[in-house]
Amino acid sequence: MNQEYLRAIPKVDELLREPSVQALTEKYPARTVTDAVRAVLEDLRREILAGGREPPPDKAALCAAVEAVARRDTLPSLRSVINGTGVVLHTNMGRACLSERAAEAAKNVARSYNTLEYDVEGGCRGHRCAHVEGLLTRLIGAESALVVNNNAAAVLLILSAMAEGGEVIVSRGELVEIGGSFRVPEIMETCGARLREVGTTNKTRLGDYEKAIGPDTRALMKVHTSNFRVVGFTQAVPPAELAALGRSRGLPVIEDLGSGSLLNLARLGLRDEPTVQESVAAGIDVVCFSGDKLLGGPQAGIIVGREEVLSLLREHPLYRAVRVDKMTLAALEATLRAYVEETAETELPTLAMLAQSPETLRMRAQRLCALAREAGVDAEVVPEEDQVGGGSVPTQTLPSFAVAVTPGHDGVDALETAMRLRERPIIGRVAHDRYLLDARTLREDEFSCIVDALRECLR
Numbered sequence: 442m443n444q445e446y447l448r449a450i451p452k453v454d455e456l457l458r459e460p461s462v463q464a465l466t467e468k469y470p471a472r473t474v475t476d477a478v479r480a481v482l483e484d485l486r487r488e489i490l491a492g493g494r495e496p497p498p499d500k501a502a503l504c505a506a507v508e509a510v511a512r513r514d515t516l517p518s519l520r521s522v523i524n525g526t527g528v529v530l531h532t533n534m535g536r537a538c539l540s541e542r543a544a545e546a547a548k549n550v551a552r553s554y555n556t557l558e559y560d561v562e563g564g565c566r567g568h569r570c571a572h573v574e575g576l577l578t579r580l581i582g583a584e585s586a587l588v589v590n591n592n593a594a595a596v597l598l599i600l601s602a603m604a605e606g607g608e609v610i611v612s613r614g615e616l617v618e619i620g621g622s623f624r625v626p627e628i629m630e631t632c633g634a635r636l637r638e639v640g641t642t643n644k645t646r647l648g649d650y651e652k653a654i655g656p657d658t659r660a661l662m663k664v665h666t667s668n669f670r671v672v673g674f675t676q677a678v679p680p681a682e683l684a685a686l687g688r689s690r691g692l693p694v695i696e697d698l699g700s701g702s703l704l705n706l707a708r709l710g711l712r713d714e715p716t717v718q719e720s721v722a723a724g725i726d727v728v729c730f731s732g733d734k735l736l737g738g739p740q741a742g743i744i745v746g747r748e749e750v751l752s753l754l755r756e757h758p759l760y761r762a763v764r765v766d767k768m769t770l771a772a773l774e775a776t777l778r779a780y781v782e783e784t785a786e787t788e789l790p791t792l793a794m795l796a797q798s799p800e801t802l803r804m805r806a807q808r809l810c811a812l813a814r815e816a817g818v819d820a821e822v823v824p825e826e827d828q829v830g831g832g833s834v835p836t837q838t839l840p841s842f843a844v845a846v847t848p849g850h851d852g853v854d855a856l857e858t859a860m861r862l863r864e865r866p867i868i869g870r871v872a873h874d875r876y877l878l879d880a881r882t883l884r885e886d887e888f889s890c891i892v893d894a895l896r897e898c899l900r
């Protein structure tokens with residue numbers, strides 16, 4: 442039986458000559474169509490040999506399969522999605538969305554020669570971080586600033602330059618794993634530094650750090666417990682006290698702030714997220730944080746602090762290996778300008794999405810829901826609680842509203858999959874057998890695309 446089916450498979454050339462496959466070469470590169478034909482026929486052969494298939498599909502079905510493969514192969518792999526999860530800083534979906542100004546700035550330097558390391562006034566070589574250093578020091582009130590590839594690289598550079606061959610004292614309650622195998626103890630080892638743990642998981646006092654200081658101590662370090670909270674009977678040493686201890690013993694104090702917000706977000710309902718300015722004002726010598734978490738800019742690791750310490754980092758060989766590119770710097774400069782001009786909360790999508798009132802969100806959900814119903818979709822607006830994401834403020838949620846779609850007979854998982862597999866993927870959540878699209882991370886200009894998708898996927 443298998444042999445018979447195998448003989449029935451058309452040859453590559455034969456299928457390529459089919460008029461409907463020929464027509465595909467007007468839409469797709471010839472090479473893509475040929476590759477798709479080969480892939481489809483190869484799959485078919487494998488299925489037959491595995492005994493998993495009854496008679497091979499007819500030519501029309503094969504042509505449709507070829508088109509599907511060609512379409513999939515020409516789609517960019519890294520492409521935009523519609524985020525219906527309500528998670529503003531979704532690490533798997535690229536974290537912060539750039540502002541128009543930041544995206545435009547990145548595009549401009551990407552397409553032309555630029556002043557990356559060229560000092561136009563002096564007509565000589567300049568420094569790439571000069572474009573953002575002034576903005577950062579002004580906004581944060583720090584002596585000096587430096588930007589690297591991401592915050593993990595910032596921590597790596599700081600520890601390598603400051604603590605190689607020595608000890609760094611960290612509270613047991615702050616030995617965090619950020620995800621993607623970024624763990625404080627392992628980073629420490631990679632940098633050739635020894636981790637000296639002090640205190641307990643829930644309580645660490647100043648005296649614990651003090652007692653651990655010895656001849657090999659190179660620095661004291663605080664790590665923001667971004668993605669978890671120890672609640673209840675807890676105690677941690679405030680930055681100012683640790684900074685004072687470091688000063689009195691001649692030891693630098695490092696703080697990895699994780700998200701590192703420049704604004705107090707308590708107004709938005711997000712409490713306990715320290716600002717970078719507070720850490721610097723408390724006397725911490727080196728503070729590092731991410732560019733694409735609550736700051737709302739491109740992926741970057743921003744380091745601010747005392748010039749004496751930062752000059753060590755600039756001279757370290759690792760600095761060259763973790764430096765940022767021109768597009769990132771352009772986007773970061775534009776992002777920081779929004780803070781200087783005090784337009785950050787409306788201009789930067791991250792902050793704007795977080796700042797939306799429940800009333801605004803309810804109205805947006807209602808508009809989407811009305812459009813979906815007009816298209817015959819069974820949907821209603823339901824209240825939701827949103828995580829911020831990106832390992833920020835883990836115990837707090839923001840009130841929101843979502844459109845909850847009741848799926849057809851294929852079930853909710855089939856709907857979720859079909860929405861996700863579209864050319865413009867739509868990512869929603871499943872809860873209690875309904876498909877949820879949260880208004881917080883949706884834009885009005887995405888509504889018609891969403892409604893078309895729902896209509897087609899539910900048909």
Ligand SMILES: *Cc1c(COP(=O)(O)O)cnc(C)c1O
Pocket residue numbers: 591592593594596619623664665666667668697698699700730731732733741742831832
């Ligand atoms: C997110 C985070 C990091 C890693 O930052 P990236 O910019 O993703 O490299 C490091 N430390 C803390 C505390 C974080 O929250």
